[in-house]
Amino acid sequence: MLTSNYPGMKRILAAILVMGCIAFFTSCGKSPASMNKQIAGLEQEIKAVSPADTAKVNELIAVYEQYASEFPKDTLSPEYLFRAGGMCLSFNKPSRSLEIFRRVCRNYPQYKRAGECLFMQAFVFENALGDYDNAGKIYREFITKYPGHPLADDAELSLKYLGKPAEAILRDMELQAADSTSGAIK
Secondary structure, X not given: OHHHHOOOHHHHHHHHHHHHHHHHHHHHOOOHHHHHHHHHHHHHHHHXXXXXXXXXXXXXXXXXXXXXXXXXXXXXXXXXXXXXXXXXXXXOOHHHHHHHHHHXXXXXXXXXXXXXXXXXXXXXXHHHOOOHHHHHHHHHHHHHHOOOOOOHHHHHHHHHHOOOOHHHHHHHHHHHHHHHHHHHHO
């Protein structure tokens, strides 16, 4: 055999094989442009059908996450993750949604919607998982980190009514409305 006549040949062949595998696998990876095109196509397919095709939604969520994993420094990565988190919540995958919103906050703290992602974590805990302790902690963290955010008032209100049944909240709001109108009449 050829490798037995040349002792260094095994190493050379192994190196060539490794380099060939690397070249093959890196050429198989998708480019950001091709993935953006795939994402746009899936988004259009989902918008065109009502109700949305769950298989297509799952595929789109996977592609959003794949994009962020393959191109973590790309400015579209946090946006795609944000969309994936929202879709997961809309399609009754609250735990997955929570993971994705956490990922955005952890990996992209400067993202323009990072505050919204933190708020959404509290929202998921409160409304989808019924975990009021964690919801309260995250609402408080949100208010501390983002006091001027457009959702800060919503977070305050959510804390005020956290864990209360809808009937009690409605009754409280009706009393507040009655008090404000009677105060205006006086």
